[in-house]
């Protein structure tokens with residue numbers, strides 16, 4: 001029987017591994033070997049990774065790939081992507097190459113506003129609370145001066161603080177709804193520090209506010225935290241071409257293809273079951289760049305899906321149209337990103353990824369990420385309405401199946417050539433592999 005452990009975090013890395021391997025796995029020795037094989041031989045580098053989180057026992061690898069030929073606002077990028085799904089980088093690269101000769105991606109920043117809130121309970125007269133808030137608003141700004149000085153010098157800071165009455169939804173519940181400009185930083189620490197200061201000021205000033213009754217003076221702050229919902233921190237990425245250019249085939253095919261893509265997007269606009277998968281395809285591209293550049297993909301995921309539901313029903317993030325012989329495909333997506341702070345200066349691969357992207361500003365990174373998401377969605381939808389997704393997907397998955405079977409390099413070469421002209425299914429690969437072995 002496994003018993004709870006006290007002080008696991010105090011154990012050395014070896015002790016942690018021994019404990020986990022002997023208590024939770026069947027083959028203790030093998031588990032230890034697998035965990036240790038992923039340790040970096042450079043002790044300094046390993047220590048850096050160990051210290052990113054608590055209780056590190058090893059490193060978890062993901063491939064870092066490159067999708068080249070992304071022409072975004074006339075600048076050519078090679079986009080680093082960290083992802084495990086076989087077909088994603090291939091699909092992004094294919095779409096980037098396709099749009100390279102059709103004007104590339106055009107992107108626009110629609111906003112960069114970040115949000116944070118102080119959630120509090122006030123049991124009293126709303127009008128008095130409003131007057132109190134008006135009186136203390138300058139104090140809220142002043143008290144956070146020491147936190148905001150350097151951000152203000154660079155052109156950012158707190159852009160607004162609003163009192164919001166939420167009592168219709170929850171009894172006695174109010175907010176300070178605050179907005180920020182955090183420039184090239186994702187800004188989580190900056191925002192949370194400001195909010196915690198606002199909370200202190202709010203409580204202190206309420207206690208001293210003579211118009212409040214004793215009950216009213218006792219504002220209870222429930223929590224102060226940034227929001228990952230950033231509907232005004234949005235970037236648009238778009239591509240367009242004439243309908244004829246859309247297909248390398250004849251005009252009739254092109255018109256049909258354009259209309260089918262629009263139809264597929266329209267289905268994802270109105271049908272949540274499809275919209276979720278449609279948007280998942282977009283996130284294949286977005287998350288991969290987010291991870292490679294050391295940004296917080298959970299924050300982005302949460303914010304993006306909330307944005308996709310902003311009209312009360314979960315819907316597609318992309319749009320498509322055919323007008324006067326012109327096909328347009330575009331994506332509006334909220335992305336609160338940073339290119340300074342956090343992991344960006346710490347993780348050597350993140351630094352390298354940002355260098356490959358020519359050290360982008362946060363807004364430039366927003367544009368690259370959105371273009372990658374759009375490319376991914378274009379590739380997926382085009383496959384879906386033409387060949388179906390499995391053909392390309394299974395071709396890319398072939399190597400995974402061969403690796404599972406333990407194929408050698410030369411067997412992989414022979415079988416990859418074989419499957420250039422044959423349909424890849426799991427059983428077809430197993431049969432071909434066995435036939436090759438028995439030859």
Ligand code: MEV
Nearest residue numbers: 277278280281380381389
């Ligand atoms: C698979 O990872 C993503 C797709 O399902 C996206 C889509 O259906 O649009 C192919």
